[in-house]
Amino acid sequence: xxxxxxxxxxxxxxxxxxxxxxxxxxxxxxxxxxxxxxxxxxxxxxxxxxxxxxxxxxxxxxxxxxxxxxxxxxxxxxxxxxxxxxxxxxxxxxxxxxxxxxxxxxxxxxxxxxxxxxxxxxxxxxxxxxxxxxxxxxxxxxxxxxxxxxxxxxxxxxxxxxxxxxxxxxxxxxxxxxxxxxxxxxxxxxxxxxxxxxxxxxxxxxxxxxxxxxxxxxxxxxxxxxxxxxxxxxxxxxxxxxxxxxxxxxxxxxxxxxxxxx
Numbered sequence: 536x537x538x539x540x541x542x543x544x545x546x547x548x549x550x551x552x553x554x555x556x557x558x559x560x561x562x563x564x565x566x567x568x569x570x571x572x573x574x575x576x577x578x579x580x581x582x583x584x585x586x587x588x589x590x591x592x593x594x595x596x597x598x599x600x601x602x603x604x605x606x607x608x609x610x611x612x613x614x615x616x617x618x619x620x621x622x623x624x625x626x627x628x629x630x631x632x633x634x635x636x637x638x639x640x641x642x643x644x645x646x647x648x649x650x651x652x653x654x655x656x657x658x659x660x661x662x663x664x665x666x667x668x669x670x671x672x673x674x675x676x677x678x679x680x681x682x683x684x685x686x687x688x689x690x691x692x693x694x695x696x697x698x699x700x701x702x703x704x705x706x707x708x709x710x711x712x713x714x715x716x717x718x719x720x721x722x723x724x725x726x727x728x729x730x731x732x733x734x735x736x737x738x739x740x741x742x743x744x745x746x747x748x749x750x751x752x753x754x755x756x757x758x759x760x761x762x763x764x765x766x767x768x769x770x771x772x773x774x775x776x777x778x779x780x781x782x783x784x785x786x787x788x789x790x791x792x793x794x795x796x797x
Contacts, residue, residue: 544777546571549619551612553602553659554629556583558728559678562765563626566773568594572624575615577602579629602629602655612662621666624776627656627700628678632730634689634737645692652696656703664716673716674776677704678768681724684787684795697722701787708785717784721771724791725753726763759792 550567554560555576564574564587576584576597584597596618600611615622631651633644656677667673682690683697701720708718734753742749754762768790774780775788789795 544570545624548572548623548776549575549615549621550624550626550776551575551577551615551622551659551663552626552628553577553655554678556580556587558730559723559726559765559768560626560628561587562769563628563678563772564595566766566769567624567626567776570773570777572776573619575619575622577611577615577629602627602659603650605658608655608658608662612659616666621670622663623667623670623672624674624676625659625663626676626678626772627659629655630678630680630730632682632690632693632734634734635692636689637691640692645695648692648696649699652693653699653703656700660703660707660718664711667716668711668714671715673714675707675716675718676772676775677701677718677720678772679704679720679722679787681722681789681791681795683720684722684789684797704787705785712784717775717781719775719780719783719785720787721768721775722787722789722791722795723768724757724763724789724794726765726768728765757792757794761792763790763792 550572552560552564555564556578564576568574574595576587576595577600578584579601581597581599588595588597598611598614600607602608635644660675677700679700680697682694683701686694704718704720754760771788771790
């Protein structure tokens with residue numbers, strides 16, 4: 536059990552997790568539910584959200600929305616409140632990564648990376664904060680990336696967006712510091728998710744390397760020589776949502792086996 540949490544420590548709390556249908560988002564949803572929270576799973580595709588929710592309809596609720604669209608976010612939060620009440624915990628996990636050399640990074644790709652990764656974080660946080668202010672308690676955890684703390688070649692738009700998420704985290708944390716709301720980011724390194732599997736496939740297609748060789752390339756970025764598991768990221772989120780992390784705000788916590796140290 537993580538320090539600062541006990542079973543049921545989030546009982547009565549309503550947590551909303553964006554990008555909750557797979558990977559890190561699904562792991563976060565499950566671990567928060569295990570702590571007693573009622574969890575709204577939000578994502579663009581309803582089917583994977585419903586598959587998770589079907590396992591425990593009393594604990595999970597699925598709602599479809601594009602986090603980059605303000606009207607959809609407003610509607611989704613209204614539906615979530617109708618099901619589980621005011622939002623106490625928001626995990627901004629929805630994200631997308633696309634690579635391209637800088638000179639072939641189109642304005643459309645740039646805007647898409649900013650919209651999903653950064654604007655979505657803005658819109659969902661604005662939607663959740665009034666509930667938190669009313670309660671005098673809240674947790675916002677933004678799933679950024681080590682790309683929000685360092686630079687990586689061929690993903691300039693993604694890096695810029697995730698750096699923006701870290702900057703937003705720090706600014707908002709200061710703005711709400713006296714309200715009982717904390718705002719933090721977790722910054723995973725290469726993590727065993729569908730997004731990484733897609734990246735491995737791209738390397739195989741472009742370079743002719745085997746899948747094992749491509750996988751080893753990503754794992755080599757981690758000093759521990761392995762890929763981060765979604766449950767490890769989720770455990771960091773769980774701690775940040777607990778009472779023991781009440782003094783932790785404005786932080787960007789790297790979950791990457793020592794790849795980033797600062």
